[in-house]
Amino acid sequence: MHEMSVAQQIARAVLRAAKREEAVKVARINIEIGQLTFLNPEQVIFWLAELFKGTEAEAAEISHKIVPARVRCGKCGYEGPLQVKEDPLFHQALPVFACPKCEKGSLDILEGRDCIVRDIEIETSPDGDCSCH
Amino acid sequence: MHKIVDLKDEESLLAHNRELAEKIHEQLAERGICSIDVMGAIGSGKTTILEKLVERLKNQYRIAVLAGDLTTTIDADRIGAHGVQTFQINTGKECHLDAHLISHAIEDIPADTNLLFIENVGNLVCPADFPLGTDKRVVVVSVTEGPYMVKKHPYIFGQAHVAVINKKDLADSMEVSIEDLTNDIHGINPETRVVVMTARDGEGIEELIGALEL
Ligand SMILES: Nc1nc2c(ncn2[C@@H]2O[C@H](COP(=O)(O)OP(=O)(O)OP(=O)(O)O)[C@@H](O)[C@H]2O)c(=O)[nH]1
Ligand SMILES: [Mg+2]
Ligand SMILES: [Zn+2]
Ligand SMILES: [Zn+2]
Numbered sequence: 565m566h567e568m569s570v571a572q573q574i575a576r577a578v579l580r581a582a583k584r585e586e587a588v589k590v591a592r593i594n595i596e597i598g599q600l601t602f603l604n605p606e607q608v609i610f611w612l613a614e615l616f617k618g619t620e621a622e623a624a625e626i627s628h629k630i631v632p633a634r635v636r637c638g639k640c641g642y643e644g645p646l647q648v649k650e651d652p653l654f655h656q657a658l659p660v661f662a663c664p665k666c667e668k669g670s671l672d673i674l675e676g677r678d679c680i681v682r683d684i685e686i687e688t689s690p691d692g693d694c695s696c697h
Numbered sequence: 698m699h700k701i702v703d704l705k706d707e708e709s710l711l712a713h714n715r716e717l718a719e720k721i722h723e724q725l726a727e728r729g730i731c732s733i734d735v736m737g738a739i740g741s742g743k744t745t746i747l748e749k750l751v752e753r754l755k756n757q758y759r760i761a762v763l764a765g766d767l768t769t770t771i772d773a774d775r776i777g778a779h780g781v782q783t784f785q786i787n788t789g790k791e792c793h794l795d796a797h798l799i800s801h802a803i804e805d806i807p808a809d810t811n812l813l814f815i816e817n818v819g820n821l822v823c824p825a826d827f828p829l830g831t832d833k834r835v836v837v838v839s840v841t842e843g844p845y846m847v848k849k850h851p852y853i854f855g856q857a858h859v860a861v862i863n864k865k866d867l868a869d870s871m872e873v874s875i876e877d878l879t880n881d882i883h884g885i886n887p888e889t890r891v892v893v894m895t896a897r898d899g900e901g902i903e904e905l906i907g908a909l910e911l
Contacts, residue, residue, distance in 0.1 A: 573708070687699055
């Protein structure tokens, strides 16, 4: 639901870094989207492509990775993935916000709630000089 | 020359909201204010529940209510009519409240407040992404939204301390099973307290106050 605001922040970070590093071109952008966010990856990428038009990131290849949820139990110290159970009626995976070990419901979410740029690949001199292909 | 630039530690919008929410939580605790975020589907009865709560609790606590709404002051006016301090937060086009809006709104609430309710914008999706830093989170669903609301929105129910199933009076005519809804909630989080209400008639209000430990 907030793909555009998230994309705006990512675009700002990418363009700021490109400028700082004196990039002539951003070739690749790797983003990470948490499993627990309500962000549709296709839509985030769509907005990024829109926002990059006319910038040094215009031709960047944007790829994404889904970051699974990781939780920690406040009661027994369990650390690991969030439990999911199959809904028998609708064949849908339902998350379970209870600890898989002690079954208490005091979980802290450690990972899976963000959308970030992991890294970008830039070109710092015009294509011709590039010896790394 | 090609170069990889690591941007992992750049600020993330959602992480930024969570950090602000933590600050709000500390500030409210320092000021001795107990805080409750009331989230839920559009029209599920959030304002009705808040009206009943403040009516019942206003002699015990010094209450302030922040009412989030896209553009109108209708909900704030309805709650304000019960004689408690009410503050409108208009979100404009945004479909949820965020910690930044709340951080400013709490500057305005009276210094002697000791109980704060926040009515979030009617929405079961994004308030889950944008915690506000309250002590407790309540999510309201009513039988008129049909039997699948919980399964369709597991995250918001999974992170709520209390889930209200409202409009019990209409359950039969809607052919919605309150028992099934309750089981769905407990399937997602066995520790979420479920309170069944007919808020319009004040039914279930004592159970809700108990579940909120007020
Ligand atoms: N039958 C019945 N109607 C109810 C009950 N509780 C609330 N309502 C009605 O439901 C409608 C919506 O109630 P509100 O309290 O305004 O709901 P809300 O969640 O605050 O709505 P928004 O803020 O607009 O999302 C009103 O007409 C209420 O009178 C109930 O227990 N039973
Ligand atoms: Mg309302
Ligand atoms: Zn545990
Ligand atoms: Zn929203």
